[in-house]
Amino acid sequence: MVVRRTKHIPIRSCVVCRQTSEKRKLLRVVRLPEKSGGAVVVDETGKVSGRGAYVCADEKCVGLAQKQKRFERALAVSAGIIGVELFENLSSLAAKSPANSGESVVETSPTGEVFREV
Ligand SMILES: [Zn+2]
Numbered sequence: 001m002v003v004r005r006t007k008h009i010p011i012r013s014c015v016v017c018r019q020t021s022e023k024r025k026l027l028r029v030v031r032l033p034e035k036s037g038g039a040v041v042v043d044e045t046g047k048v049s050g051r052g053a054y055v056c057a058d059e060k061c062v063g064l065a066q067k068q069k070r071f072e073r074a075l076a077v078s079a080g081i082i083g084v085e086l087f088e089n090l091s092s093l094a095a096k097s098p099a100n101s102g103e104s105v106v107e108t109s110p111t112g113e114v115f116r117e118v
Contacts (some may be wrong), residue, residue: 012054015070016061026054027062027090027097031075040075042072042089051075055090057097062090 012021028043030050043052053074055061065071066087072079 003102014056015053016055016064016068019056022055023054023111025057027057027093029053029055029086029090031073031077037067038081039104040077040086042069042093044093057094059091059094062087062094065090
């Protein structure tokens with residue numbers, strides 16, 4: 001008898017580009033419950049409880065999330081609650097995300113110009 005297991009893969013969408021991905025491929029930002037201070041933090045483990053929002057592990061999306069105040073909107077917090085450190089943290093996580101390795105091709109021309117193939 002064959003036992004079939006359906007593995008549930010959580011899918012979430014990026015607050016910027018709305019592209020859906022497996023949860024583990026996105027960066028999670030969570031708004032802590034009021035009793036824990038209500039701060040907005042980066043959740044590297046994916047296990048922090050609170051209201052969460054997701055962004056691609058991509059510096060482009062992280063940058064736009066900051067510029068367009070996507071997390072403020074998604075998490076219903078007022079502007080100013082989310083500091084620049086949060087985005088710096090996200091960018092550095094995006095830079096070292098395994099989702100990005102081997103996918104983006106960066107080429108350097110003989111003149112030293114760097115262009116990126118998308
Ligand atoms: Zn995105």
